[in-house]
Amino acid sequence: MKVEEKLAINAIKNDKESHIKLDKETCARCAERYCIRICPGHLYSVSEETGEVVVEYAGCLECGTCSIACVRRAVSWEYPRGECGVQYRYG
């Protein structure tokens, strides 16, 4: 099963606004881009159109790993607002 399909099983209520903000300039200069490999939801990728690192915040599992793994501190991460984000039914 693909990771996108796994995320689709989760109960998630999406916020209109992203709770993850990337510092585009820093990301553009970043050679490692650990975020792309370490995010358990595989939500980071390089946009085919713009070549920028982008994040699909909607599937976020709220682990915060990206903000810890970003050694350049380019990920501003906060919890989604109350009522939003993933709602674990097993946990």
Added chain:
Amino acid sequence: MAEDKMDAVIVGGGLAGLCAAYRLLEAGRQVILLERGDTCGSKNVTGGRIYVGPLRKYVPAILEEAPFERPVVKEIVTLLDESSSVQAEYVNDRWKQPPYMSYTVLRAVFDNWLSEKVMEKGGFVIPKRRVDGLLFEDGRVAGVKVGNEEIPANMVIAADGALSFMAEKVGLRKPLAPADYAVAVKEVYRLEAGRIEERFGLEEGQGAAGLFAGSVTKGMFGGGFLYTNRESVSAGIVVGIGAFLEHAGDAEMHRLMDGFTARPEVARYLRGGELKEYAAHIISEAGYGGLARLYTGGMLVAGDAAGLALNMGLTVRGMDFAVASGVIAAEAADEALSKGDFSAETLSVYEKRLKESFVLKDMETFRHSGEVLERPRFLGVYPHFLCELFEALFTIGEGPKGSLYCSARKIAGRYILNWQGLKDFLALRRM
């Protein structure tokens, strides 16, 4: 104005926060608990299992009726290289009788139940509220902010989990560093109770825990796990974030998870199960040296928020520390409320009590376990050594077989009977 204030506001409806609330309510205090999820537990993830032995004196009433999944009566340890594995099971007749030492647990179920207990005692548990900031008065914490709303309180207990933004806001938590955290990914598969018992070799209602080490994390610090719930099995992997960044390969976390459940040693337990959830969470691996400062004027930090988690290799702990630290924080807060003194000096009793309890005693005893377990050879070399050793011992080929001793000696010489192996052995004394 003191009379307009709540006695205590608790940030976070996990085990630490809920147990703190419960204890404060027992002491007759007024408590508001704010939880950002739809219900308590809906943002929480465990592997997982909780060790209850140390908790009996802290929360006896709760343990009696708690909705645990299964008591763990069997430990399965598997060391793997890329294509073979060595597995050991530990069972003990005494473990099959109550009082049980540990239980598997699902947090969405467990924490929600506990929040009902808190409400029955008269506590206000308010879900769907993200705490955005703290209120200050005379240089000390004096409540919380939720959006535009202010909730003044004499005491704040920050139990907001491993990322603790509350502790960060007052400079109690160190900045999040890759070396101090691991990422865990978990899948829950629905399976009938009877099938679980048959596959794991369990009697009705009893449970097992599985630990997998070696190539499932490509030798990176971490491992895989399996826990039997009542009608589901939790499977997952944990990898040190620092180790991941240092690893030379092109590992991807979600693919490591796929690789784990695809291993026949794991797949045999999950076959036919329906995937019900895909979860991730971080775990503090910083140990005793990486603890947050535990208090400041008007505020105490408990559970994961304080970095109270311990990896002892074969056992991993955190939920027991969360429960006990929540209770101890509540007792310290209750004393401060009685005195009407919320200074850091008065609240320092919290740290003192934690040091006298199993929580900080165990974390102190195992203060070196992180550096020992993170030695790259433990997971990178030893699983390979054992797999190759067993291969040599069991193999009968076409030609004449070498003596067992010679084969074993040769393999041991390659992997462990060397200077590095001696250093690893000596390192073990630090645990």
